[in-house]
Amino acid sequence: MKTPARLLPLVQEGQIDEVLGQLMSGKEADIYVVDCGGVMRCAKVYKESKNRSFRQRSDYQEGRAVGNSRRARAMAKGSKFGKRELEEAWHSAEVDALYRLTAAGVRVPQPLFYDHGVLVMELVADAQGDVAPRLTDLELTEEQAVQMYSVLLKEVVRMLCAGLIHGDLSEYNVLVGKDGPVIIDLPQVVTAAGNNNARKLLLRDIDALALCLGRSAPSIRQFDYGNEIWQAYEKGTLDPDMKLTGRFKRPDHKADVGSVLRDIEDARQDALRRAGKT
Numbered sequence: 001m002k003t004p005a006r007l008l009p010l011v012q013e014g015q016i017d018e019v020l021g022q023l024m025s026g027k028e029a030d031i032y033v034v035d036c037g038g039v040m041r042c043a044k045v046y047k048e049s050k051n052r053s054f055r056q057r058s059d060y061q062e063g064r065a066v067g068n069s070r071r072a073r074a075m076a077k078g079s080k081f082g083k084r085e086l087e088e089a090w091h092s093a094e095v096d097a098l099y100r101l102t103a104a105g106v107r108v109p110q111p112l113f114y115d116h117g118v119l120v121m122e123l124v125a126d127a128q129g130d131v132a133p134r135l136t137d138l139e140l141t142e143e144q145a146v147q148m149y150s151v152l153l154k155e156v157v158r159m160l161c162a163g164l165i166h167g168d169l170s171e172y173n174v175l176v177g178k179d180g181p182v183i184i185d186l187p188q189v190v191t192a193a194g195n196n197n198a199r200k201l202l203l204r205d206i207d208a209l210a211l212c213l214g215r216s217a218p219s220i221r222q223f224d225y226g227n228e229i230w231q232a233y234e235k236g237t238l239d240p241d242m243k244l245t246g247r248f249k250r251p252d253h254k255a256d257v258g259s260v261l262r263d264i265e266d267a268r269q270d271a272l273r274r275a276g277k278t
Helices: 008-012 055-061 069-077 080-103 142-161 198-213 218-222 225-235 257-274
Strands: 018-025 029-036 039-046 111-115 118-122 174-177 180-183
Touching: 018 039, 080 111, 080 118, 142 180, 142 198, 142 218, 142 225, 198 218, 198 225
Parallel strands: none
Antiparallel strands: 018 029, 029 039, 039 118, 111 118, 174 180
16 A cells, blocks of 8 residues: 555654555544564554644643643643644653553553654454454453453553553453453553542443443443452552452441541641741
8 A cells, every 4th residue: 555644754764664554543543554574563643633622631631741841831821832742742641651551561562662653563463363353343242241351350450550540441442362352542541640530530441341341241230340449559459460359338437527627727727827927
């Protein structure tokens, strides 16, 4: 096929030998199969930001490192430069996450390099060597669905142990390769410790998997793995090999609102005293 313009620099520099075909075209990126030294790889070509909204990304951006104050100010103002920098940070988040998660043993495509707005990584294949199907394209038995859910929960735990949450996990961004499921599409990845939306996004990821796989195995939906996992994370007891039960007991005590308000007032008075205003 004719080499796409965005991939041409990589071909000219010898990083890609040939573009073999296009896998898919999405809102965020176009995906191609490429030949790199006789090995088929996947090339993710990110699309320009002008056709996409940054407002939808606010939940994910909180807590991300920016680099310097000039970039931060430009991003906050939404200037042309700021949007370009924010777009680059969005791409870099996925690249950095893939390297981090690969090192942690999470089942994600192995990244090879990122250049000219293109991420080249491992091509996930099935047992026949063809491009692996998405989870949504498979019909699973009840037993297969339960097993798939168990494996993916372990990957979510392993990811959280590495400090990250996918943030948009569903049957559409899980490929089923010859060795099992592989999690893809991570530009919206969240740093668990630095984002106030972390718990909400983790629970949403797990709920999305339960909804999909629960169609084949309804028993999946009766468990509360999300809150169990998050509680263990907050307590510092989360471990990649921990045995999950799916049972979570919510605190039955009521919050002492009066005590909280008194603590806030005490802190305010202390601050005033330190400032010499009382």
